[in-house]
Amino acid sequence: MSNGGPAAIGDGTRVVAAGRRKEWTQGPNQGTGTVNPPVWRASTILYDDVAALRANNAPDTHHRLFYGRRGTPTQWSLADALTQLEPGAEATLLYPSGVAAIASALLAVLSPGDHLLVPDSAYDPTRSLANGLLKRMGIETEFYDPLMGAGIAALCRDNTAAIFLESPGSLTFEVQDIPAIVAVARARGIVTLLDNTWATPLLFPAIARGIDYTILAATKYVVGHSDAMLGSVTAAKGRYDALRTATYQLGQCVSPDDAYLGSRGLRTMALRLKQHGESALTIARWLKGQPGVARVLHPALPDCPGHELFHRDFKGAAGLFSVVLEGGGEQARAALIDGLEHFGIGYSWGGYESLAIPIDPQHVRSVTRWEAPGPAIRLQIGLEDSADLIADLDRGLARFRATA
Numbered sequence: 001m002s003n004g005g006p007a008a009i010g011d012g013t014r015v016v017a018a019g020r021r022k023e024w025t026q027g028p029n030q031g032t033g034t035v036n037p038p039v040w041r042a043s044t045i046l047y048d049d050v051a052a053l054r055a056n057n058a059p060d061t062h063h064r065l066f067y068g069r070r071g072t073p074t075q076w077s078l079a080d081a082l083t084q085l086e087p088g089a090e091a092t093l094l095y096p097s098g099v100a101a102i103a104s105a106l107l108a109v110l111s112p113g114d115h116l117l118v119p120d121s122a123y124d125p126t127r128s129l130a131n132g133l134l135k136r137m138g139i140e141t142e143f144y145d146p147l148m149g150a151g152i153a154a155l156c157r158d159n160t161a162a163i164f165l166e167s168p169g170s171l172t173f174e175v176q177d178i179p180a181i182v183a184v185a186r187a188r189g190i191v192t193l194l195d196n197t198w199a200t201p202l203l204f205p206a207i208a209r210g211i212d213y214t215i216l217a218a219t220k221y222v223v224g225h226s227d228a229m230l231g232s233v234t235a236a237k238g239r240y241d242a243l244r245t246a247t248y249q250l251g252q253c254v255s256p257d258d259a260y261l262g263s264r265g266l267r268t269m270a271l272r273l274k275q276h277g278e279s280a281l282t283i284a285r286w287l288k289g290q291p292g293v294a295r296v297l298h299p300a301l302p303d304c305p306g307h308e309l310f311h312r313d314f315k316g317a318a319g320l321f322s323v324v325l326e327g328g329g330e331q332a333r334a335a336l337i338d339g340l341e342h343f344g345i346g347y348s349w350g351g352y353e354s355l356a357i358p359i360d361p362q363h364v365r366s367v368t369r370w371e372a373p374g375p376a377i378r379l380q381i382g383l384e385d386s387a388d389l390i391a392d393l394d395r396g397l398a399r400f401r402a403t404a
């Protein structure tokens, strides 16, 4: 089990085995060990003598004790596990949140004077980073239509250093033509970074598909229980040095307790994702036929822009999608959401519990237009029974129609 085994083993087996190196689980008495790598809490690392102190100070201290900020076996185990889930990857580093992972990866590859391409459907804090800190650093961001595939070549300039991707897009779930965009980037020596939080490496193995840096808000499906913040960046072969250097300089690190919760969550991620995906698809299909529902933005359904690319490129669907309502306004939408019994009202997603939030994509677009016949809602489908969630949504839609 020490190195995750060959890629041919199943997803359940892979997440159970990943990152559990013998050297990180072995006990003080020979021939024993714990199942989970324990929580190593540390700032100071003690060295036996000056020679040992000098010997352990290396530019890359991944997998060796040096100083608490550079991690302990608890963080390395989770990082290694995520690397093992991405065939072709060199290494993974952890961050205190998904946003910190996105910021660190972009700062690792961009310099003043560079041009950056970001999809118009990107997660709002990614837009905010581009329009704020990156702009202040002299990096110019151009937002692009997420449905632009090979056509992105027309936007590439001599100083285009990176293309950021997020597929499906936040809130509106546009599926991008990742292979076409990767081909354009590779031909021009442009770095690609993908926010792969929705699919995870289990539904879209990004590095194997040619992405240079794949980013997860591990807060979502990796942690899986809505009780810790965590991010990760996995680098393709040859891309790790730049990431490590920037990450060390920025002082990014993760507590061993949070890394432990990430590892704990990861063990059931394949199982959870399968159930989230199955229930979400059942519910999305049911919603599609209901009065009051205009469109269901689920990548596996034809209402969703780019859904044919989803069927071509992804191994399955996750548990997050949106619904566009027919007519009605703010009040009718609130009547639907407020009375839900099994859906919490709150940000984030990927935990075991269902969530519903109002979304207003028109406020976070600059080069594409969001047009809809009514308000929209984003649903995170949890691990409750889908029949109970459908009954809840059925009552919610009745409230919506009565108010609209």
Ligand SMILES: *Cc1c(COP(=O)(O)O)cnc(C)c1O
Binding pocket: 097, 098, 099, 100, 123, 166, 170, 195, 197, 198, 217, 218, 219, 220, 229, 230, 231, 348
């Ligand atoms: C939540 C989210 C993030 C940010 O993750 P945090 O851990 O909340 O900082 C990034 N990208 C996407 C697509 C997300 O949904």
